[in-house]
Amino acid sequence: MNTFFILVGRDLRLSVRHRADTVMVAGFFAITVILFPFGIGPEPGILERVGAGIIWVTALLASLLSLDHLFSDDEQDGALDLLLTSPAAPTLVVAAKIVAHWLTTGLPLTLLAPILGVTLQMPVGSAAPMMTALLIGTPTLSLIGAVGAALTLGARRRGILMPLVVLPLYIPILIFGVGAIDTTSMGFDAGGLFTVLGGFLLIAAALCPWAAAAALKIASE
Amino acid sequence: MHALANPTRFLKLAATIQPWAAGLCILCFLFGLPIALLFSPPDYQQGDTVRIMYIHVPAAWMGLFCYGVMAAGSASYLIWRHPVANMIAKSSAPIGAMFTALCLLTGMLWGQPMWGTPWVWDARLTSMLVLFFLYLGYIALGGAFDSPEQGDKAAAILALVGSVNLPIIKFSVDWWNSLHQPSIFSMAGISVDAAMLPPLFLMVGAFQLYYVVVVLMSVRAQVLTAKIRAAKLMRTT
Numbered sequence: 001m002n003t004f005f006i007l008v009g010r011d012l013r014l015s016v017r018h019r020a021d022t023v024m025v026a027g028f029f030a031i032t033v034i035l036f037p038f039g040i041g042p043e044p045g046i047l048e049r050v051g052a053g054i055i056w057v058t059a060l061l062a063s064l065l066s067l068d069h070l071f072s073d074d075e076q077d078g079a080l081d082l083l084l085t086s087p088a089a090p091t092l093v094v095a096a097k098i099v100a101h102w103l104t105t106g107l108p109l110t111l112l113a114p115i116l117g118v119t120l121q122m123p124v125g126s127a128a129p130m131m132t133a134l135l136i137g138t139p140t141l142s143l144i145g146a147v148g149a150a151l152t153l154g155a156r157r158r159g160i161l162m163p164l165v166v167l168p169l170y171i172p173i174l175i176f177g178v179g180a181i182d183t184t185s186m187g188f189d190a191g192g193l194f195t196v197l198g199g200f201l202l203i204a205a206a207l208c209p210w211a212a213a214a215a216l217k218i219a220s221e
Numbered sequence: 222m223h224a225l226a227n228p229t230r231f232l233k234l235a236a237t238i239q240p241w242a243a244g245l246c247i248l249c250f251l252f253g254l255p256i257a258l259l260f261s262p263p264d265y266q267q268g269d270t271v272r273i274m275y276i277h278v279p280a281a282w283m284g285l286f287c288y289g290v291m292a293a294g295s296a297s298y299l300i301w302r303h304p305v306a307n308m309i310a311k312s313s314a315p316i317g318a319m320f321t322a323l324c325l326l327t328g329m330l331w332g333q334p335m336w337g338t339p340w341v342w343d344a345r346l347t348s349m350l351v352l353f354f355l356y357l358g359y360i361a362l363g364g365a366f367d368s369p370e371q372g373d374k375a376a377a378i379l380a381l382v383g384s385v386n387l388p389i390i391k392f393s394v395d396w397w398n399s400l401h402q403p404s405i406f407s408m409a410g411i412s413v414d415a416a417m418l419p420p421l422f423l424m425v426g427a428f429q430l431y432y433v434v435v436v437l438m439s440v441r442a443q444v445l446t447a448k449i450r451a452a453k454l455m456r457t458t
Binding site: 147151152154155156157158161164165167168169171172175203207211214215218219221 | 299347351354355357358361362365366367371372374375378379381382383385389
């Protein structure tokens with residue numbers, strides 16, 4: 001367990017030193033959300049209705065973009081091979097990297113979302129369900145994304161391949177994430193939808209580190 | 222199953238099965254197509270459009286079946302390094318993708334007159350579309366590496382990860398309210414007229430046998446390509 005925290009700490013320190021990476025993900029998220037009022041038109045009724053979807057889709061894409069360097073930085077400088085040959089279990093290494101990835105992308109996106117929601121004319125009451133849904137949903141994005149990042153490590157044209165591999169698996173989270181926000185803002189109880197999101201998180205947490213570790217092993221062969 | 226890990230033994234078996242499967246497949250189509258499209262009774266509500274079912278349902282079934290084979294083959298490739306299983310999985314992917322696309326297209330043609338819209342975003346249709354993209358991802362990932370073996374293994378893991386989608390598709394019509402009708406085969410019995418069953422089964426059989434024939438052809442071609450490649454390498458060294 002100690003190794004786990006050391007690894008998370010290492011990745012967090014690295015991302016603090018390369019602050020640009022986290023800032024870029026948050027910046028991408030903000031600028032893309034802000035494109036929609038120009039594209040759709042600024043009428044409050046429409047924006048309010050599609051706001052949850054815009055926030056989620058953009059969060060999905062931002063998380064996808066940040067996956068590119070989840071393993072590849074470590075692979076290029078050789079740290080990944082050392083980590084995989086170290087006594088620590090590969091699943092533990094992967095889990096630590098996923099946690100660090102979420103802390104540097106999912107969490108900032110969750111904190112940023114309510115502010116962007118305001119620019120999309122979403123009601124103030126939707127901030128709490130939006131943050132809750134993102135808080136439960138974005139770790140699942142990091143988990144599934146780690147599998148995609150590990151599978152495509154060393155592949156040609158990785159930038160195009162990764163969305164094709166990862167986005168189909170993101171769709172259920174998108175559906176239930178948007179559903180949870182919309183149902184709550186319409187004044188209904190969305191407890192079931194949040195529970196399903198939580199269920200996705202638990203399933204992904206149980207399976208994804210193993211799949212990603214197996215994929216890394218293949219990539220480093 | 223492990224005896225068939227030897228490609229030569231598999232080739233021998235495949236050569237025996239293939240003509241039989243091809244003959245039966247042609248027979249099924251010869252009887253199934255005219256019965257399904259001409260002689261079976263029209264539906265009391267849907268009229269002749271119900272005949273789309275005889276293509277749509279077998280295509281949907283094959284879309285799921287091919288993914289099942291692909292996942293099972295990938296698993297046995299990852300666990301036992303079964304080379305033929307991997308070849309079967311690899312050949313099933315494009316076939317399954319085509320069946321899934323056929324299912325989606327015939328579904329749209331059927332939905333237009335019956336639902337008034339070719340497409341709705343409900344659970345059945347969405348999960349089938351996701352299945353189609355999973356096939357594309359598998360094919361793309363398998364071909365994206367400089368070392369074919371690495372591509373095979375990465376794609377095999379993806380096939381296993383994506384197999385969580387299969388039960389979701391199967392039970393989507395029971396779990397969520399859907400415009401799509403529930404399965405005609407359920408615990409409560411069969412909810413379709415008895416006269417529609419023979420052509421439906423004939424068409425399912427025809428599609429299934431077509432798959433067997435095409436997969437065997439593809440696997441034989443893969444084995445032979447590998448042998449030719451090995452022979453060429455031997456000659457140059």
